[in-house]
Amino acid sequence: MTPGRPVPPPLAQPAAPSTEPSSGGVLAAAYGATSPDSGLVPLTLARRTPKADDVEIAIEYCGLCHSDVHATRGEWGGTAWPLVPGHEIVGTVRRVGSAVVDFAAGDRVGVGCMVDSCRTCESCLDGLEQYCENGMTGTYGAIDRRNGDSVTQGGYSSSIVVDRRYVVRVPESLDPAAAAPLLCAGVTTFSPLRHFGVEEGDVVGVVGLGGLGHMAVKLARAMGAKVVVFTTSDAKVAAALELGADEVVLSRDEEAMAGANRSIDLIIDTVAAPHDLNPYFRTLRVDGALFQLGLPSEPMPPVNPGSLIRRRIAYAGSLIGGIAETQEMLDFCAGHGVAAEIEMVRADQLNEAYDRMVAGDVKYRFVLDTSTLHAPAKEAHA
Missing domain, CATH: 3.90.180.10 (Medium-chain alcohol dehydrogenases, catalytic domain)
Known part of the structure; x- marks a missing residue:
């Protein structure tokens, strides 16, 4: 749960403050x-x-x-x-x-x-x-x-x-x-990568380069994927490449986005601010998917169903990971130096x-x- 994935805790009412730990506490x-x-x-x-x-x-x-x-x-x-x-x-x-x-x-x-x-x-x-x-x-x-x-x-x-x-x-x-x-941040990005079955030769797009995004880059690379980072910031180009990205696309550059058309298998979107997803759908290949990890506090621009239908694209969400998957992620990171x-x-x-x-x-x-x-x-x- 990061800038890319705020999830509110359940509503709760506080108990009266305790002044001493219980026996053995x-x-x-x-x-x-x-x-x-x-x-x-x-x-x-x-x-x-x-x-x-x-x-x-x-x-x-x-x-x-x-x-x-x-x-x-x-x-x-x-x-x-x-x-x-x-x-x-x-x-x-x-x-x-x-x-x-x-x-x-x-x-x-x-x-x-x-x-x-x-x-x-x-x-x-x-x-x-x-x-x-x-x-x-x-x-x-x-x-x-x-x-x-x-x-x-x-x-x-x-x-x-x-x-x-x-x-x-x-x-x-x-x-x-x-x-x-x-x-x-690790298991939140690991879980959709594993769920989609990312492997060597796949192309993974990462939208946003914060706490979640930088882990998505590292994990996808460790799984053998080519990684393309989408960012609105020129200042993040060098940082993305240093983290292991193979390519960086400035998403506000229409020509660059057009050049990425039908080139991505899976997109991990970590941005928590409202943004238009339709340009990213156009970068996906047939049977591609976009996993939304960011949870904006304001409404997102509408998704054009035609973008999904014409390429059998899946638009999905994902929440952290289970306990066994978290252990798997830690072991994977240890084995791959992540x-x-x-x-x-x-x-x-x-x-x-x-x-x-x-x-x-x-x-x-x-x-x-x-x-x-x-x-x-x-x-x-x-």
């Missing part, structure tokens, strides 16, 4: 918002005591996602305060519940955009927990299925407790900080980083170093 230092106008401020969380199938994680790094900005600034409404964002979490296992056999203390692990789902619907049983028919539980801002009177709090924190089924293993060969954005391009930030730089994200001033993801959080206060505020 832990106080965690955190940064979060206490109102739409508060900015990010130091907080202390009371994390639950690990249940039999829980994993307690000492968080090392947490990626910053554009959806974090929307949520903490109350731009989606229905926000429960206080709110600690963060759903691109990498850390090490501190302890596990009595029924956990697949993780042990010291393991490096990750947590992405969800920490639970109903586990019984068709989507969950098919390993597509992100499409849970009863609603997945977001890593922050959602009613906690494990404890229905509380709201989930995210990874801008020194620790978190998560059911083992929603924890993934981070391969040792991945830099842990650069791996954090893979838990959202990681996010990041800029590390301290806790006291978070508000500045949010402003820079809104301005598009980041190449290409910010990652919070949680060692810069203050020690937790004696009283928990969330």
Whole structure:
């Protein structure tokens, strides 16, 4: 969930603030918002005591996602305060519940955009927990299925407790900080590439070159595809080529767009602002597809059905990835040397980083170093 894919957390009402952790629980230092106008401020969380199938994680790094900005600034409404964002979490296992056999203390692990789902619907049983028919539980801002009177709090924190089924293993060969954005931006672009069956010789177009777009370029190249980046900015041409793009097309250049006619097999569109898709449909071959990952806040220009019909083109959407697919993505990245391009930030730089994200001033993801959080206060505020 990035500038290319803001997805609002479920509506939730906050529980009364807890002042002490439950027996065996832990106080965690955190940064979060206490109102739409508060900015990010130091907080202390009371994390639950690990249940039999829980994993307690000492968080090392947490990626910053554009959806974090929307949520903490109350731009989606229905926000429960206080709110600690963060759903691109990498850390090490501190302890596990009595029924956990697949993780042990010291393991490096990750947590992405969800920490639970109903586990019984068709989507969950098919390993597509992100499409849970009863609603997945977001890593922050959602009613906690494990404890229905509380709201989930995210990874801008020194620790978190998560059911083992929603924890993934981070391969040792991945830099842990650069791996954090893979838990959202990585799997969000990996999933449609895998679903379409991208392979060597395919041509993949990427619209937009932000947090999502740069991962789409890297992953498609690692799958053997030729990559064409579409951008409105001359300034991004060199950057796209440095990331591995084979070609860059300025989408506001009608002649360049005409030259790309019928040349693309699959387009990954990461742009979250309203834009006309019809010119991109014309670049697709017969049986091509455009996957929309960006979720604009304003209406998009209408799609001309004729553009789809005349070439049997599919227009589709995609939401993050399931837990098994997230693990597959991490293993793929480890095997192909793929990681996010990041800029590390301290806790006291978070508000500045949010402003820079809104301005598009980041190449290409910010990652919070949680060692810069203050020690937790004696009283928990969330």
